[in-house]
């Protein structure tokens with residue numbers, strides 16, 4: 001139960017990054033998307049891989065929650081020593097007032113009474129009193145001096161308010177503010193810590209009925225980092241920038257859409273897709289994603305066949321590949 005040192009978290013992240021891009025291969029591969037982006041949720045542009053530091057804190061909070069809600073020797077020691085005034089994330093529904101601090105917890109109003117009545121709190125000697133003790137003492141708290149009229153009025157009204165509170169003969173109920181049910185979850189802490197993340201959701205990709213590796217391919221495509229020659233040159237690759245299918249330079253837009261080969265494929269297939277979509281799936285976007293993914297993936301696979309296997313029959317195979325998909 002401790003906070004992971006930064007150096008260890010960084011080392012683990014480095015290994016996870018390498019594994020993501022290279023797998024078990026020894027050969028070094030390009031890291032195409034920033035790790036911070038990858039660690040965002042799928043709703044915010046990323047792949048939903050957990051941030052180690054934030055996960056570590058979320059799990060620690062689970063221990064803290066156990067500390068708050070379970071009785072035992074170690075809980076009593078840690079509570080007394082470190083947690084007398086720690087309100088992070090929890091709210092208390094007062095019933096008999098035994099577990100709630102009168103001044104320092106927000107039980108009667110949205111803020112603690114020590115914040116709403118700072119001068120009274122300052123003068124009060126019984127600062128650590130519980131709500132239950134307040135009732136037992138019939139509101140007779142000790143102050144360091146007589147209260148002047150300007151303070152006595154608010155103090156009497158406060159006492160009235162306390163006495164009109166609907167106390168019950170049961171233990172106070174502590175609930176977790178960050179979850180609707182009031183129950184604690186590590187995930188709710190993690191979500192809270194990542195709630196400031198921004199980014200595009202790409203939900204059309206994640207919801208599409210296509211194989212997972214093609215989803216990842218389309219996610220890379222949306223991030224504009226498919227390793228075309230243009231992107232390789234940006235990473236200091238030395239080589240011929242031209243397209244494998246025509247004399248123009250190869251970039252993502254060219255390869256997938258404006259290359260004469262791509263145009264022929266799209267031209268041939270759009271008509272076919274239109275017929276399929278109208279016939280089988282009248283409501284659109286997932287099919288659109290499926291269509292774009294199928295054609296782009298097929299072009300990419302054949303492009304790589306020409307590049308790495310010198311397979312010039314690949315262009316013909318693009319059509320076969322799409323039929324399989």
Ligand SMILES: [Zn+2]
Pocket residue numbers: 243244245246247248254255259260261
């Ligand atoms: Zn071309």
